[in-house]
Amino acid sequence: MSFPLKNSASFALSATLLGFLLGGCIHPRPEQHSHEIPGKINYIPDNPTTRAIAKAPEPVAPTPEQLRETLEAGSRQSLINLTPDVPRQLEPSGPASAQTESPDLARAHTGTTCIINFNDPYALALDLDHSYDSFAYWYIPYCGNNQWAYVQPTGYTHFHLSFESSAYCFGTVPGKVGVMQNGQCVQTGLDAANVPRNLSPHSNTERVKFYVQKRYEGIRPFNLNAIYIPRISDNPQYGHIQVWIRKVDGSWRYWPDLAPGYNWYFPLDSGEGITELQITSPGNYGWTIDDTTITIPQ
Numbered sequence: 049m050s051f052p053l054k055n056s057a058s059f060a061l062s063a064t065l066l067g068f069l070l071g072g073c074i075h076p077r078p079e080q081h082s083h084e085i086p087g088k089i090n091y092i093p094d095n096p097t098t099r100a101i102a103k104a105p106e107p108v109a110p111t112p113e114q115l116r117e118t119l120e121a122g123s124r125q126s127l128i129n130l131t132p133d134v135p136r137q138l139e140p141s142g143p144a145s146a147q148t149e150s151p152d153l154a155r156a157h158t159g160t161t162c163i164i165n166f167n168d169p170y171a172l173a174l175d176l177d178h179s180y181d182s183f184a185y186w187y188i189p190y191c192g193n194n195q196w197a198y199v200q201p202t203g204y205t206h207f208h209l210s211f212e213s214s215a216y217c218f219g220t221v222p223g224k225v226g227v228m229q230n231g232q233c234v235q236t237g238l239d240a241a242n243v244p245r246n247l248s249p250h251s252n253t254e255r256v257k258f259y260v261q262k263r264y265e266g267i268r269p270f271n272l273n274a275i276y277i278p279r280i281s282d283n284p285q286y287g288h289i290q291v292w293i294r295k296v297d298g299s300w301r302y303w304p305d306l307a308p309g310y311n312w313y314f315p316l317d318s319g320e321g322i323t324e325l326q327i328t329s330p331g332n333y334g335w336t337i338d339d340t341t342i343t344i345p346q
Contacts, residue, residue: 055226078306099276101345102310105300107293107318112174115300118292118326121255126187128198132174158269159345162191164199164258165244165338166209172241175209180240183243184209187247194263195344199247202255202326213340216243237333246278246338253332255292257324260344269296272319273341275327279309285333295321305330 091323110118138206155225156171164187171189172178185206187199199206211217211225217233225243260268277287296298306312325342331336 051254058283064163072139078236089336096311098274099311100309101103102312104291104303104306104312104318106315107291107303110292110300110302114302118300118302120257121257121328123328128188128200132170132188132190132191132196134194136279159343160192161194161273161343162189162197162260164197164340164342165187165210166247167244169239169241171245172209172245178240179209179245180223181218182208184247190227191260191342192301192346195268196261198259198261198321199344200257200259201250202257204254206249207250207254207256208248210248210336212244212246213309214265239281246280246336248336249328252329252334254330255326258327258340258342259323260342268344269321269323271316271343272314272322272325273343274311274313274339275337275341276311276339277306277308278336278338280336281332287335288330289337290328290330290334292328293322294324296321296323308335331345 050172059162060338094297101319145329166172166187171187173188174188185201187209188196191197215228217226217228217237219238219240220235221237224235224241225238225240226233227238228234231302261269272291272293275289277289281287289306290302290304291306292300292302301318327335327337
């Protein structure tokens, strides 16, 4: 399935149909809805080159109970049967996600590096109303070589792509955002697709899954290089994540608890040959992620 962004009517129809594929129709969103984060601090987007780096330990095997929950989450939503148009301005110069400020922390991984940073204007434009009020039903950045990374909610119809900077505020016109001036939200008509984001789940128990598909070939294995967890709350419970990976042989491994404030990188031997990545909370509290670096082997 392919559609051009130039035809807003056909895109709206495609978005609605895709909403049904995700497990339910896309309902009207509450006006000026906000995604509440307990103890939120005035987070200022940082310089990726100065982030604290941490090496993830070896993953562990899940118990049968944990595995059952993971498999159920992964099967709640069908894979997104959508291959967007290749952004013409990105060919043949390279994938959108590779044009980023973030460093590649795992240079041992060879192939096409794709940094899923939730800032890609083309990927944001694929979402309904450019996710202008943070609601997002998918995020599909182009990774080059006719390959796309798919980020998809499970168990709920959406997740949130919140503004990285508190300088921005919700627009009153779908697809547009405003800027904060003297404590007031001033409508500027800025396209929401051009505003950097990070990802948070809608509910504390939600899982978000990642996978890669190639045109005409379907699911492609990939390697997990790094995940950045920004510290955006002074609540000590907020921000910890649990990372699950499904290997090409069908087995699952997971990292029980990775703390916020670090750019976690994954050694090649434990992060390679993945067909699905799931991120959730190790407890009943929220979390936020940003730059997620993967490599798709040639």
